[in-house]
């Protein structure tokens with residue numbers, strides 16, 4: 602099997618409603634779809650830039666892909682580790698781009714051997730549940746959103762916080778009062794608090810039975826994460842602090858967090874995502890897989906990652922549901938919070954509508 606062509610397609614898809622986190626608001630998804638073609642098969646990939654988090658933009662991804670195309674043409678997708686080594690040497694960072702390539706190569710491998718990706722990566726599960734995320738609004742509006750999410754069949758809600766600790770506590774209280782205690786709640790501060798604010802806010806949230814608190818303090822403040830972790834009962838999860846397998850190892854060495862949120866756009870693909878999960882497993886830790894503003898294309902790849910690894914016990918893979926349209930045909934189905942893996946070869950994506 603030899604790679605013959607790399608096609609690059611920019612997307613612009615509005616969100617159903619603006620989505621606000623402590624770092625800012627987004628209103629559309631500016632992703633890039635790629636098709637890596639061999640004589641017989643097409644492998645699909647997606648890069649979802651998140652400039653505030655990964656530092657990428659759509660144009661940078663397109664330029665980077667032109668650079669990477671020279672490396673890909675003529676290669677055998679089965680040599681994925683060697684190909685990715687060459688791309689890493691040619692281009693630092695650029696994790697969304699690297700994810701697009703990684704998932705497309707795995708898609709091609711699966712199509713050639715006629716197996717779904719998650720089956721040859723471990724086949725631990727073929728379905729799992731995802732949460733649904735509520736962006737930052739007034740607490741009473743978030744409580745209304747929460748009721749709708751429960752009516753839609755979700756049993757776990759992720760709540761964006763990280764603005765003002767007092768108002769953040771009110772957000773959690775209002776949502777807990779609205780949905781009762783059978784629904785799981787997890788919160789994500791997206792680096793919005795100082796360590797002292799985080800401890801104050803999280804301790805006040807303990808009575809509302811939060812499952813975990815994600816990235817309470819800035820990404821670079823590893824000692825701050827540990828300081829918070831040592832002072833609260835709710836498990837602390839790293840998101841913006843963990844991009845690479847090396848980051849994961851450092852956070853474990855520093856005893857900074859209880860869990861990792863793995864995202865394809867941070868780690869550069871399923872291949873590195875598995876490395877992070879494995880490092881976590883060796884340390885007795887569980888992981889979640891999350892997303893940026895991804896369409897069903899990358900959400901399907903992320904779902905193959907969740908389905909592959911034993912200690913990926915949580916998923917936050919709702920972004921394709923927040924777009925006005927999803928260009929992915931085939932791929933995962935999300936039914937009332939349940940994510941069902943496709944049984945087609947490779948990623949199981951039949952086509953991507955790019956025009």
Ligand SMILES: [Mg+2]
Nearest residue numbers: 789815816840
């Ligand atoms: Mg997060």
